Amino acid sequence: MQITSPQETATAVQTADRKKSALDQAGGVKGVVYSALPALVFVVANSAGGLKVGILAALLVACGIAVQRLMRRESIQPALGGVFGVAIAAGVSWYTGSAKDFFLIGIWASLAGAVAFVLSVALRWPLAGLIWNSTTGKGTVWRADKRSRIYYDVATLVLAALFGARFAVQQYLYQADEVGSLGFAKIAMGYPLLAVGLLAVAWAVRASDNRLKAVGLLPTEQT
Known part of the structure; x- marks a missing residue:
């Protein structure tokens, strides 16, 4: 039987609290x-x-x-x-x-997001890694390892592709003056696509953390 230490229990509780807080905020x-x-x-x-x-x-x-x-x-x-x-x-x-202009700001915000994600990769500060590690208090240690940074590059480019797809589809419908289709696209390409992006970020986080632990840049969990 595996025995859980007090420190591990406290860590699990803190993690659960953070997940609950994030869910509440969303x-x-x-x-x-x-x-x-x-x-x-x-x-x-x-x-x-x-x-x-x-x-x-x-x-x-x-x-x-x-x-x-x-x-x-x-x-x-x-x-x-x-x-x-x-x-x-x-x-x-x-x-x-114009009714279609109800969606105009969201359309161009998607383009701005796609550009920002791509630019962050070009500048070697992928936003997926920067945002995640800043909010979780891990700092910038992930940038010290090239492979770890590549993981976050991939996740950031996935997000860029999702935002780009959202812009391309909705801009096409905007030009075609398809207000009903714009509303459907906004809903269908909102949280569902965001969920895909978050899966990519979760993969990058796990891969990066495992890599950093393997090279000694992050402490391994106590047993």
């Missing part, structure tokens, strides 16, 4: 659903009643989600971010008078 499963509702409601309401009705409906849904979370004493950070994002998108669409 809004959990509800957050994934809630994030898709304003865009879906906008498309349906715009089709049924026009641009102004679509904008108003999307804003009301975003605000309603925030109020519901507040009343249930849940994390409202994702909801507030959603209200802010919907408000900006609605403002742009209202100003231009």
